[in-house]
Amino acid sequence: MPSRPISPDQKTTANTRSKVVLLAITISAAAIFLMTIVYILYHLWDTFFRRSRTNPFDSAPTLKLQKFSYKELKSATNKFNPDNSIGKGGFGTVFRGILKDGKSVAIKKLDAASSLQAEREFQSELTILGSIRSPHIVSLLGYCIEKNKRVLVYEYMPNRSVQDLLFSDVNVSLGCMNWERRFQIIQDVVRALEFLHNECDPPVIHGDIKPSNVLLDWDFKAKISDFGLSRVKVEDEVGIDLFSQELGKSQELWKTQDLSGNLNGETTPTVGTPPIEGHCSSGEVDFALALQASSSSKHVKGSHNTNGLSSANSLSYNCSSKASPKGKEVLVEDIVGSYDPEFSSVEHSKELGVDDAGEGKQWGKDWWWKQDDSSEVCSKDYVNEWIGTQVCGSTNRDWESSMSSPMEFNLGYSPQLDKLEEEKEELGCPDEKGFEPKDKSIQKNKPRKMQDWWRQEKLDELSKKGSKRKSLESKMRKRIRVPHFGLGRQFCIFNRRSLKEHNQEDNSLKHEFSFKKVWKKKHTRSMGSELSGELFSRELSSTTSMRGTLCYIAPEYGGCGYLMEKGDIYSLGVLVLVIISGRRPLHVLNSPMEFEKANLVSWCRHLAQVGNVLELVDERLKDAYNKEQVTLCINLALACLQRLPELRPEIGDIVRILGGEMDLPPLPFEFSPSPPSKFYSRSRRRQSE
Numbered sequence: 196m197p198s199r200p201i202s203p204d205q206k207t208t209a210n211t212r213s214k215v216v217l218l219a220i221t222i223s224a225a226a227i228f229l230m231t232i233v234y235i236l237y238h239l240w241d242t243f244f245r246r247s248r249t250n251p252f253d254s255a256p257t258l259k260l261q262k263f264s265y266k267e268l269k270s271a272t273n274k275f276n277p278d279n280s281i282g283k284g285g286f287g288t289v290f291r292g293i294l295k296d297g298k299s300v301a302i303k304k305l306d307a308a309s310s311l312q313a314e315r316e317f318q319s320e321l322t323i324l325g326s327i328r329s330p331h332i333v334s335l336l337g338y339c340i341e342k343n344k345r346v347l348v349y350e351y352m353p354n355r356s357v358q359d360l361l362f363s364d365v366n367v368s369l370g371c372m373n374w375e376r377r378f379q380i381i382q383d384v385v386r387a388l389e390f391l392h393n394e395c396d397p398p399v400i401h402g403d404i405k406p407s408n409v410l411l412d413w414d415f416k417a418k419i420s421d422f423g424l425s426r427v428k429v430e431d432e433v434g435i436d437l438f439s440q441e442l443g444k445s446q447e448l449w450k451t452q453d454l455s456g457n458l459n460g461e462t463t464p465t466v467g468t469p470p471i472e473g474h475c476s477s478g479e480v481d482f483a484l485a486l487q488a489s490s491s492s493k494h495v496k497g498s499h500n501t502n503g504l505s506s507a508n509s510l511s512y513n514c515s516s517k518a519s520p521k522g523k524e525v526l527v528e529d530i531v532g533s534y535d536p537e538f539s540s541v542e543h544s545k546e547l548g549v550d551d552a553g554e555g556k557q558w559g560k561d562w563w564w565k566q567d568d569s570s571e572v573c574s575k576d577y578v579n580e581w582i583g584t585q586v587c588g589s590t591n592r593d594w595e596s597s598m599s600s601p602m603e604f605n606l607g608y609s610p611q612l613d614k615l616e617e618e619k620e621e622l623g624c625p626d627e628k629g630f631e632p633k634d635k636s637i638q639k640n641k642p643r644k645m646q647d648w649w650r651q652e653k654l655d656e657l658s659k660k661g662s663k664r665k666s667l668e669s670k671m672r673k674r675i676r677v678p679h680f681g682l683g684r685q686f687c688i689f690n691r692r693s694l695k696e697h698n699q700e701d702n703s704l705k706h707e708f709s710f711k712k713v714w715k716k717k718h719t720r721s722m723g724s725e726l727s728g729e730l731f732s733r734e735l736s737s738t739t740s741m742r743g744t745l746c747y748i749a750p751e752y753g754g755c756g757y758l759m760e761k762g763d764i765y766s767l768g769v770l771v772l773v774i775i776s777g778r779r780p781l782h783v784l785n786s787p788m789e790f791e792k793a794n795l796v797s798w799c800r801h802l803a804q805v806g807n808v809l810e811l812v813d814e815r816l817k818d819a820y821n822k823e824q825v826t827l828c829i830n831l832a833l834a835c836l837q838r839l840p841e842l843r844p845e846i847g848d849i850v851r852i853l854g855g856e857m858d859l860p861p862l863p864f865e866f867s868p869s870p871p872s873k874f875y876s877r878s879r880r881r882q883s884e
């Protein structure tokens with residue numbers, strides 16, 4: 196059958212349809228093309244303009260780290276020959292190496308045995324340091340991962356670390372560490388921190404600022420190294436978690452209580468160090484602060500000694516309330532008996548002996564400022580007192596009794612629990628068994644008359660703690676493990692990072708304390724019987740824990756707090772004092788006359804109070820320094836060392852202050868030459884009325 200011919204109309208319709216389809220395809224393609232161009236332009240704009248700050252993670256792909264083979268690095272260091280070793284850290288040895296192209300590098304070989312923490316450091320260095328470039332930061336050039344071998348390759352810093360230079364007499368006498376150089380180093384470190392805190396997005400917190408992490412290049416330009424403990428700040432992170440909660444409480448308390456404990460309803464002018472009740476939210480050792488509060492007063496104890504138990508409790512309660520799969524575990528016995536945070540609540544003014552609370556007592560808070568008056572105080576006394584108060588978690592009184600009757604540290608003993616009992620005794624609080632104070636003289640000796648409101652408050656608090664105490668006691672007996680975020684115990688355990696300074700120290704007269712040995716002994720035998728000036732004079736203190744380095748770490752970081760910028764600022768304060776004085780933060784010489792200078796931060800505060808900060812300056816500098824610059828740096832350091840992070844200056848302000856573009860904010864009263872007396876406070880009050 197013949198096919199029907201296609202009509203012209205049908206042809207036209209078909210043509211029209213194909214044209215429409217073609218047009219649709221063309222338009223779609225054009226739209227896609229346009230959108231692609233718009234996307235590319237947006238991306239370019241985003242890269243070049245919007246994100247002008249350094250984003251460590253975004254920029255990571257641009258910072259190509261070289262991957263080395265182990266063989267290559269082995270040959271660069273002559274088989275990791277000890278002769279090429281230029282330093283030893285907590286997790287590995289640093290070698291000088293020469294690469295195939297003739298370039299000098301520093302090669303850090305992590306100890307395989309250092310395991311998890313070393314791995315953490317390695318990852319941290321790779322992800323954070325590997326992603327940032329700044330003239331103020333030591334560059335990470337490459338790495339090697341082969342089986343369990345971990346090696347990092349850095350730019351070589353020929354003039355070693357500030358630690359090496361400061362504590363090597365030869366170099367200083369050669370003028371290596373003259374004032375100009377020291378000032379330059381301070382400025383360089385400040386700039387490095389400015390880069391990390393303000394120019395990186397998100398900000399990077401170093402977490403371990405100290406002299407051995409400040410390295411010097413050919414021109415003695417300082418650069419920060421060692422990002423093993425650093426972290427990147429999470430967006431919108433407020434940072435001060437438990438601390439700020441306690442801070443709120445303490446500020447309320449502070450408003451209602453002056454130095455003598457009286458209710459006055461006004462804010463006391465000394466803002467730097469409110470008596471924080473339970474400030475340290477964990478049972479961790481608040482070493483930085485503990486060191487500053489070098490001895491405690493029985494009087495202070497009278498007003499704050501519930502903290503011991505509260506700290507132990509707060510760790511278990513706070514942490515369990517936040518329990519997460521990430522939570523690690525810590526033995527209750529590691530918490531209880533480790534630290535008495537009453538030292539956290541010690542006002543610096545008292546610490547410096549501003550008030551008369553310690554008068555007439557053998558171990559008043561100000562005892563070590565009075566060495567000249569007491570020829571009986573020797574290094575042994577210092578050590579006993581200090582260790583007794585700071586490490587055992589007992590106060591002076593406990594320590595004194597432990598000295599006469601050495602006790603074992605075991606599950607059955609908890610200084611905090613004992614203190615609770617004692618406190619109840621002092622307050623005349625009947626316990627569950629209807630306990631009444633046996634010795635009425637205890638009450639007579641109370642350092643201050645407590646107002647009824649305060650007493651009532653205290654009793655309420657104690658009865659609350661009594662119930663917590665019961666559960667804590669039963670946990671202790673069962674050795675129950677309390678979940679915790681991997682923060683508490685770490686601070687107390689002195690791991691393998693350590694005592695590097697010890698090796699470098701000359702074995703002559705200059706010696707420092709170590710907590711490591713004491714800590715070990717704590718678990719094995721009576722401490723009191725073992726302590727002697729001899730023993731401690733041989734040990735050093737700059738031990739790095741998993742959370743930072745003793746003496747440099749900020750007080751708030753010792754208590755479950757996040758590591759924040761202000762933590763770096765605190766460490767910077769200590770570093771500045773170390774650079775100016777040429778002393779370590781805890782530096783006890785054998786001479787009793789030197790005791791008052793043992794704790795650098797406390798000594799500096801004392802000097803600031805008496806208006807003589809220049810006494811802190813390294814004697815080796817003789818008079819060859821700029822007094823104005825030194826005074827500015829010391830005052831700046833004191834501002835950085837304020838206990839409340841909020842009061843410490845921001846790094847941007849520090850840059851401006853050092854550059855002379857901004858005045859130093861007024862220091863708290865406790866650092867001023869004329870601290871406010873009670874009279875002053877009252878007269879001020881009357882005026883304001």
Ligand SMILES: Nc1ncnc2c1ncn2[C@@H]1O[C@H](COP(=O)(O)OP(=O)(O)OP(=O)(O)O)[C@@H](O)[C@H]1O
Nearest residue numbers: 282283284285289301349350351352356407692739
């Ligand atoms: N890039 C480098 N160039 C030259 N020397 C270096 C370099 N990196 C480290 N060192 C030297 O090696 C030493 C050890 O450094 P490392 O970072 O391993 O440990 P640390 O920071 O001193 O101690 P820790 O790791 O316990 O905090 C430094 O003090 C320094 O003297």
